[in-house]
Amino acid sequence: MANMRKTKNPMPSQEPLVRAHNFDEVALGYTEAMALDEAQRCLNCKSFPCVQGCPVNIRIPQFIAKIREGDFEGAYQVISADSALPAVCGRVCPQESQCEKYCVRGIKGEPVGIGRLERFVADYHNAHAAEGAAEPAKNGHKVAVVGSGPAGLTCAGDLARKGYDVTVYEALHVAGGVLSYGIPEFRLPKAIVKREIEGLERMGVKFLTNMVIGRVLSIQELMQEEGFEAVFIGSGAGLPKFMNIPGENLKGVYSANEFLTRVNLMKAYEPDANTPIQHAKHVTVVGGGNVAMDAARCALRLGAESVTIVYRRSLEELPARREEVEHAMEEGIVFKLLNNPVELIGDENRNVVKMRCIRMELGEPDASGRRRPIEVPGSEFELDTDCVIMALGTSPNPLIKSTTEGLDTQRWGGIITDEDGLTTCEGVYAGGDAVTGAATVILAMGAGKKAAAAMDRYIQGK
Amino acid sequence: MYRIIKKESLNPSVTRMSIAAPLVAKKVQPGQFIILRVEENGERIPLTVAGYDRAAGTVDIIFQIVGATTEKLNHKEQGETIPDFVGPLGKPTETEGLKRVAVIGGGVGCAIAFPVAKKLFAQGCEVDAVAGFRNKDLVILEDEFRANSTTFLPVSDDGSWGEKGLVTDALKKLIDSGRAYDEVIAIGPLIMMKFVCRLTKEYGIKTVVSMNPIMIDGTGMCGCCRLTVDGKMKFACVDGPDFDGHLVDFDEAMARCAAYKPFEAKAREAACNLFSQEVK
Numbered sequence: 001m002a003n004m005r006k007t008k009n010p011m012p013s014q015e016p017l018v019r020a021h022n023f024d025e026v027a028l029g030y031t032e033a034m035a036l037d038e039a040q041r042c043l044n045c046k047s048f049p050c051v052q053g054c055p056v057n058i059r060i061p062q063f064i065a066k067i068r069e070g071d072f073e074g075a076y077q078v079i080s081a082d083s084a085l086p087a088v089c090g091r092v093c094p095q096e097s098q099c100e101k102y103c104v105r106g107i108k109g110e111p112v113g114i115g116r117l118e119r120f121v122a123d124y125h126n127a128h129a130a131e132g133a134a135e136p137a138k139n140g141h142k143v144a145v146v147g148s149g150p151a152g153l154t155c156a157g158d159l160a161r162k163g164y165d166v167t168v169y170e171a172l173h174v175a176g177g178v179l180s181y182g183i184p185e186f187r188l189p190k191a192i193v194k195r196e197i198e199g200l201e202r203m204g205v206k207f208l209t210n211m212v213i214g215r216v217l218s219i220q221e222l223m224q225e226e227g228f229e230a231v232f233i234g235s236g237a238g239l240p241k242f243m244n245i246p247g248e249n250l251k252g253v254y255s256a257n258e259f260l261t262r263v264n265l266m267k268a269y270e271p272d273a274n275t276p277i278q279h280a281k282h283v284t285v286v287g288g289g290n291v292a293m294d295a296a297r298c299a300l301r302l303g304a305e306s307v308t309i310v311y312r313r314s315l316e317e318l319p320a321r322r323e324e325v326e327h328a329m330e331e332g333i334v335f336k337l338l339n340n341p342v343e344l345i346g347d348e349n350r351n352v353v354k355m356r357c358i359r360m361e362l363g364e365p366d367a368s369g370r371r372r373p374i375e376v377p378g379s380e381f382e383l384d385t386d387c388v389i390m391a392l393g394t395s396p397n398p399l400i401k402s403t404t405e406g407l408d409t410q411r412w413g414g415i416i417t418d419e420d421g422l423t424t425c426e427g428v429y430a431g432g433d434a435v436t437g438a439a440t441v442i443l444a445m446g447a448g449k450k451a452a453a454a455m456d457r458y459i460q461g462k
Numbered sequence: 463m464y465r466i467i468k469k470e471s472l473n474p475s476v477t478r479m480s481i482a483a484p485l486v487a488k489k490v491q492p493g494q495f496i497i498l499r500v501e502e503n504g505e506r507i508p509l510t511v512a513g514y515d516r517a518a519g520t521v522d523i524i525f526q527i528v529g530a531t532t533e534k535l536n537h538k539e540q541g542e543t544i545p546d547f548v549g550p551l552g553k554p555t556e557t558e559g560l561k562r563v564a565v566i567g568g569g570v571g572c573a574i575a576f577p578v579a580k581k582l583f584a585q586g587c588e589v590d591a592v593a594g595f596r597n598k599d600l601v602i603l604e605d606e607f608r609a610n611s612t613t614f615l616p617v618s619d620d621g622s623w624g625e626k627g628l629v630t631d632a633l634k635k636l637i638d639s640g641r642a643y644d645e646v647i648a649i650g651p652l653i654m655m656k657f658v659c660r661l662t663k664e665y666g667i668k669t670v671v672s673m674n675p676i677m678i679d680g681t682g683m684c685g686c687c688r689l690t691v692d693g694k695m696k697f698a699c700v701d702g703p704d705f706d707g708h709l710v711d712f713d714e715a716m717a718r719c720a721a722y723k724p725f726e727a728k729a730r731e732a733a734c735n736l737f738s739q740e741v742k
Contacts, residue, residue, distance in 0.1 A: 001711040027546075074527070171501060171548070171679070171681045172679060172681070173506070173545070173546045173548075178609065181679075181683075207545070210546050210547065212548060212549075212551065212681050213486075215489070215549070215550055215551060216485050216486065216489070216548075216549070216550075219486070237683070238682055238683065239682055239683070239697060239700070240683075240685040242683070242685075242688075242695060244695075248695070249688060249689075249690060249714050249718065251717060251718060251720075251721045252721075254686075255684065255685035257683055257684045257685055258678060258684040258685055258686045261678050261679060261683070261684045262678060263681075265678075266505060266506070266678065267503060273503070274504050274505040274530060274531065274727070274729065275505040275506075275678070276722045276725040276729075278721075347607075349717070350714070350718075394683075397681070397682045397683065397700070397701060398486035398682065399681070399682055399700060455581060
């Protein structure tokens with residue numbers, strides 16, 4: 001008999017006022033008892049609508065059934081058949097707009113805590129399982145993956161399981177892409193990312209760091225000289241977007257990419273770090289996505305007295321995961337919604353000291369379906385700030401496009417692909433932010449998975 | 463890991479190293495840069511390449527010891543390794559079709575100006591090279607410049623080497639003497655490049671400068687290296703590092719470069735203390 005309680009088991013977390021001063025993981029994870037109880041809330045319904053909400057179609061009712069039986073490792077095996085990164089997705093997926101959005105239990109109460117259960121299962125596996133499966137038998141075909149973020153790791157994992165000899169090229173000095181440089185330690189511990197990558201290495205995947213494809217080697221060279229039969233481009237987000245308002249090059253103004261890279265990749269929060277970061281008093285973050293929340297919460301943990309998020313729409317339109325917004329609010333981050341910066345003002349030494357904003361109101365829905373923010377004339381006001389972080393998204397890196405003949409891109413730079421991820425170059429596939437522009441980890445994983453299947457069909461059909 | 467094949471002190475604060483990096487050496491062109499780390503958890507620093515040997519698979523870097531990372535790099539000896547050395551990054555200096563060029567190097571900027579002069583000279587271009595240093599003790603690459611230029615003009619602030627004066631004085635003399643240039647290429651401190659550009663603008667001579675702003679990833683991701691060029695935001699790592707000097711906002715670039723000065727000074731002191739303790 002299912003547990004018909006209307007609410008999820010709450011996630012045990014560090015106390016807001018404690019965690020606001022450390023970089024340790026915020027959410028602590030379910031205990032076995034909590035997981036067993038939460039699993040009882042699943043009705044195991046015949047139509048399993050949750051699965052259609054998952055970009056990689058994890059067989060959700062099946063894994064939850066295994067939890068109910070107390071077979072946690074079995075549950076992990078169900079998830080890992082469809083997802084290369086369960087411990088990552090259980091932490092960073094926007095479940096409320098995916099699997100949990102479609103959960104029948106969500107109609108009269110809260111949906112089943114699918115994400116929390118996924119995380120529990122992955123952490124159980126990581127704590128108890130023996131070191132990974134053996135290297136699959138090789139099929140004699142070589143493929144290359146450009147970029148080691150979620151799209152690249154998923155693609156590499158799927159192809160390695162099928163027996164391909166996979167080499168992953170990473171531009172930075174560590175693998176993981178946005179999982180390493182972007183998402184902070186307190187939301188996704190780097191030890192988890194490292195473990196996932198080591199799992200792929202045990203399957204025979206080779207990781208080459210410091211390899212900027214487009215410069216060190218071109219896509220053509222990978223295929224013609226290095227002998228790869230197909231290439232997957234998962235080069236991710238590129239250059240940060242700015243607002244094109246006065247003052248954006250003042251000192252103290254960061255892109256979220258720079259701020260987060262300094263903190264996460266270069267560990268600027270550690271006292272003996274070699275890479276500096278500004279320890280500002282009054283930080284203002286512009287934007288409303290997960291990246292904005294991450295930047296704001298990092299700034300708080302670096303010791304800021306106040307951190308304010310300025311976003312031009314209202315709470316309802318905030319694109320960040322709900323849990324991140326709630327966590328940010330609990331930690332004391334101030335949300336100035338329906339406001340937009342119009343100018344950054346500096347002192348005589350070109351340090352930013354003020355942000356000039358204008359109030360907004362919501363008009364008719366725009367192309368994205370969200371109500372369009374409109375400036376309220378004469379409503380300008382100033383905020384004191386000594387650090388501004390622009391979290392407005394990115395446009396794809398031009399490097400691969402400019403060095404790959406015949407690779408067509410959208411006007412804004414995204415690589416053009418068909419449904420399977422095939423680009424306009426034979427044997428060259430792409431997926432993730434390089435194709436879609438800034439999106440989520442799980443969408444990138446879905447694209448990597450689709451492309452891996454298509455690359456397999458392409459090579460086997462040759 | 464990348465091995466230091468050769469290490470040579472060019473003056474008390476400037477060192478040349480040849481690093482084994484065959485993939486970088488295969489493609490690198492004058493004007494491009496590399497990013498290196500000296501140790502695990504170390505910072506990433508960009509250095510424009512000072513030379514390369516494609517056959518030997520080595521890339522030369524010349525660096526001035528200014529901060530903690532260059533201090534630590536300078537403590538590495540021939541035969542030792544560094545964990546990361548990535549490149550070639552940025553766009554090469556455009557040299558095609560140039561017939562008469564003045565190449566201006568200031569201080570350690572000469573290290574970057576030299577391979578450009580060498581490439582131009584090798585392709586049959588007339589190269590007037592102007593090298594400026596504060597004094598004769600800081601001079602680097604004199605013989606190399608002499609061997610790869612049509613005319614070589616050394617200048618120093620105190621007159622202890624070549625003519626007393628600034629590179630702009632020497633360049634002005636050359637132009638006034640009737641030398642006509644397709645282009646001036648100026649590489650050195652921001653303040654020097656700013657004044658070279660002010661001069662050449664008066665004469666209407668196209669001038670290219672090599673910008674070296676603070677970078678983190680250097681691959682077109684973080685946006686830290688942004689500059690204003692012709693009123694637009696440009697990124698030195700993917701749009702540069704070479705830009706039309708008449709369009710660069712140098713005052714802004716100078717302010718941005720100084721953003722971490724206090725931290726750098728402290729970090730270098732800490733690194734120096736660390737090394738002096740080791741010696742004890």
